[in-house]
Amino acid sequence: MLASSTEAESSLISRAQRGDRGAYGELVRLYHAGVINVVYRLCGDARLAEDAAQEAFIRGWLHLPSYNPRSSLRTQYSLRNWLYQIAVNAALDTLRKETKVSPNALEDLPLAASDPGPEAAVIQAEQRTQVQRAILALPPSSRVVLVLREYEGLSYQEIASALEIPIGTVMSRLNFARSRLKEILGPQFLSTEVENG
Numbered sequence: 041m042l043a044s045s046t047e048a049e050s051s052l053i054s055r056a057q058r059g060d061r062g063a064y065g066e067l068v069r070l071y072h073a074g075v076i077n078v079v080y081r082l083c084g085d086a087r088l089a090e091d092a093a094q095e096a097f098i099r100g101w102l103h104l105p106s107y108n109p110r111s112s113l114r115t116q117y118s119l120r121n122w123l124y125q126i127a128v129n130a131a132l133d134t135l136r137k138e139t140k141v142s143p144n145a146l147e148d149l150p151l152a153a154s155d156p157g158p159e160a161a162v163i164q165a166e167q168r169t170q171v172q173r174a175i176l177a178l179p180p181s182s183r184v185v186l187v188l189r190e191y192e193g194l195s196y197q198e199i200a201s202a203l204e205i206p207i208g209t210v211m212s213r214l215n216f217a218r219s220r221l222k223e224i225l226g227p228q229f230l231s232t233e234v235e236n237g
Contacts, residue, residue: 053119057105064104068097071120074192075127081187082131084176092134096127121202124192128184128203135180174224178217185210186217 049070055063075096080089100123107122175183184203188194189210196214200207 049119053104053107056101057107064101067119068100071123072097074120075123077191078124078127078187079131079134081172081175081191082128082180082183083135084172088134089131092131093127095134096123096130099126099130118198121194121198124188124194125202125204128188132180132184170225171221174221177224178220182213182217182220185213186221189214 049067052063052066056067072093075093076089079092079096080086083089083092103126107119109118109122175186178186185199188199188202189196194202196207196210199205199210203210
């Protein structure tokens with residue numbers, strides 16, 4: 041983040057911590073897409089993701105006065121990481137309340153805006169569905185780390201900070217998730233990737 045954006049964010053955080061709902065609304069606008077992405081990939085259901093994201097932002101508002109960016113040479117605790125931690129917890133709470141994750145909810149995902157031919161579009165949609173189902177088959181602790189690393193691009197340190205776990209645990213869970221995905225998706229998926237790549 042650029043210095044001016046960091047300063048603008050810091051100003052919004054300070055104002056929101058003093059009760060300025062408009063400032064918090066701006067922060068929500070900044071991080072809404074990332075939070076939705078994280079919780080959707082954890083829940084696999086668009087409705088559950090919306091519920092979990094809404095719950096995360098409500099919790100964020102309620103706990104914002106206690107937010108304190110811990111910054112040292114070892115750790116950086118950005119607002120994004122803090123919100124992702126809340127979102128992960130909200131998503132896991134939402135999943136616990138549901139009896140199961142509905143794989144049919146994957147149909148609600150909009151396809152990427154591109155102009156592939158009909159056959160390529162079908163293949164891409166099938167691959168996305170396979171990958172999403174494979175991710176949903178992972179244990180929640182590994183799924184969270186995988187989503188934050190691969191889809192949100194967080195560093196190991198940022199994930200460790202957001203989830204309040206050691207970096208070694210992040211690396212171990214990520215390695216397990218990747219290995220498990222290779223097992224689940226197998227050579228069938230890899231050969232399809234080669235044919236389409």
